[in-house]
Amino acid sequence: MHEFAPTTDAAKPELYRELLAAADALTAGEPDAVANMANLAALIWQFVPRLNWAGFYRAVGGELVLGPFVGQPACIRIPFGQGVCGTAAASGETQVVADVHAFPGHIACDAASRSELVVPVVRGGKVVAVIDLDSPEPARFDAEDAAGLEALAALAAARV
Ligand code: SME
Numbered sequence: 290m291h292e293f294a295p296t297t298d299a300a301k302p303e304l305y306r307e308l309l310a311a312a313d314a315l316t317a318g319e320p321d322a323v324a325n326m327a328n329l330a331a332l333i334w335q336f337v338p339r340l341n342w343a344g345f346y347r348a349v350g351g352e353l354v355l356g357p358f359v360g361q362p363a364c365i366r367i368p369f370g371q372g373v374c375g376t377a378a379a380s381g382e383t384q385v386v387a388d389v390h391a392f393p394g395h396i397a398c399d400a401a402s403r404s405e406l407v408v409p410v411v412r413g414g415k416v417v418a419v420i421d422l423d424s425p426e427p428a429r430f431d432a433e434d435a436a437g438l439e440a441l442a443a444l445a446a447a448r449v
Pocket residue numbers: 342363364367371372373374375394395396397398399402405421423
């Protein structure tokens with residue numbers, strides 16, 4: 290099977306370039322969205338350190354519904370506009386949350402989560418999914434993480 294591994298101690302931009310290349314190789318030519326989301330969630334988990342949850346919520350019938358992920362079992366349905374995920378989905382904008390306890394309406398799925406990054410997956414001008422990363426570390430995510438995940442979301446848009 291495919292073997293992808295991040296370069297140990299790579300700087301963030303390089304790590305995200307490696308993640309994107311692995312994601313491209315793993316999903317190229319595969320039309321099944323669930324299979325691709327499952328592999329992308331696994332790759333994020335493998336490449337991005339210090340996470341306790343990584344995965345997808347899909348836009349289905351006007352709300353977000355849990356998709357493939359790595360981590361603790363999570364909330365299944367999130368209305369657009371609610372929580373960090375619903376805010377990203379409703380606005381179409383990446384959410385970098387340094388302290389989830391300070392985010393109005395944050396939905397706690399795993400009590401260990403302290404910071405969160407949510408990136409919308411946009412196809413044809415519509416949010417079709419979000420990629421959600423949680424960390425047990427406060428302020429875990431910065432602009433480089435956001436840019437790396439936005440590049441991954443752009444790739445995912447055509448493959449999930
Ligand atoms: N914290 C998210 C909910 C999803 S879980 O973190 C997996 C939110 O506020 O939207």
